Amino acid sequence: MADQATFADDAMQYLNQLFSVAQRLTGNRAEAEDLVQETYLNGFRAYGSFQEGTNLRAWLFKILQNNYKNALRTKSRRPVKFEPRDDEEIEEHYFMNRTTPEDVALDRMTDTMVKKAVDELPEAFREAVLLADVEGFSYAEIAEITEVPIGTVMSRIHRGRKSLQKTLYEYAVEQGLIATPANLGGGTL
Amino acid sequence: MTQPIDCGTALHELYEFLDGELTEEKRSAIEEHLDHCAPCDGARKFEGELRIVIADRCQEEVPDELVDRIKAAILLAKEQA
Numbered sequence A: 001m002a003d004q005a006t007f008a009d010d011a012m013q014y015l016n017q018l019f020s021v022a023q024r025l026t027g028n029r030a031e032a033e034d035l036v037q038e039t040y041l042n043g044f045r046a047y048g049s050f051q052e053g054t055n056l057r058a059w060l061f062k063i064l065q066n067n068y069k070n071a072l073r074t075k076s077r078r079p080v081k082f083e084p085r086d087d088e089e090i091e092e093h094y095f096m097n098r099t100t101p102e103d104v105a106l107d108r109m110t111d112t113m114v115k116k117a118v119d120e121l122p123e124a125f126r127e128a129v130l131l132a133d134v135e136g137f138s139y140a141e142i143a144e145i146t147e148v149p150i151g152t153v154m155s156r157i158h159r160g161r162k163s164l165q166k167t168l169y170e171y172a173v174e175q176g177l178i179a180t181p182a183n184l185g186g187g188t189l
Numbered sequence B: 001m002t003q004p005i006d007c008g009t010a011l012h013e014l015y016e017f018l019d020g021e022l023t024e025e026k027r028s029a030i031e032e033h034l035d036h037c038a039p040c041d042g043a044r045k046f047e048g049e050l051r052i053v054i055a056d057r058c059q060e061e062v063p064d065e066l067v068d069r070i071k072a073a074i075l076l077a078k079e080q081a
C-alpha cells in the first residue's frame, strides 16, 4: 500500500519521461499536457492500490497508455492507423546496410527529423518503439503497460524499428547527412 | 560449450542482444561473435548509436506551467478527498 500523501514526491520525477512520450503519442502539445495531467490525477487517486516496491514508472506509463487509448476511442477526430495497412516487408538493419558510421552524420540528425519519423509510425508500433528505445522498458514491462502478449510486443518493436530506420534513412539522404548513399546506384560521378 | 554463431544469426538477434533480452548463454555466444567479427561489431555500434540519437531527440522540455498545473490538481484532489 502506497501512501497518497507522498504521491507527488514519488511520481513527479517521471514527468519529463511521461510528457515526452505523451507528446509523440498525441502529436500535439496541448493534448500531451492534458494527457499527462490526467495521468497524474488518476495516479494520485489510485495510489492506494499501488504496491510499494514495485515499478512506479511502469505503473504511471500504464495509466498514461490507458488514458490515451480512451481518448483515442472517444475522440476519433483523426483516422487511427493502429496497425499498418499493408505489412510491407522491410529488411532488417535497413539504415546500417546502406551506410557506415563514418559516412553518416548521425549526430547531425535534428529533433525535427527524428520526431517526424517517429510520428509517421503506425500507432501500435510508435508506442512500442517509444517505450523500448526512448524509455528503455523491457519487453515484459511493455507487455504489461500495453496489455498485449510479449510476442506481440517483440513483433511491434521489431517492425517499428525497421520502419523507423527506413524513414530516417530517407530523411538523412534528403538532408544530405549521408556522404555516400550506397543505394543511389549507377555511380554517376 | 556454446554453439558458434554465424553473422546472420548475430545480426538477427542484435536487437534482443542490445535490449538485454537474451538468456545468458545466448547473450555470451552473440557477444563472442561480435567481439571477433568486425562487420557485426560495426553493426552493434551503429545500432547502439542510432538508438542514443533517437532517444535523445525525443526528449521534450516540460513547460513550467504544466508542473504547476499538476501540483495544483493534486492539491485540489487532496482537499476534496
Ligand SMILES: [Zn+2]
Pocket: B006, B007, B008, B010, B033, B037, B039, B040, B041
Ligand atoms: Zn559477423
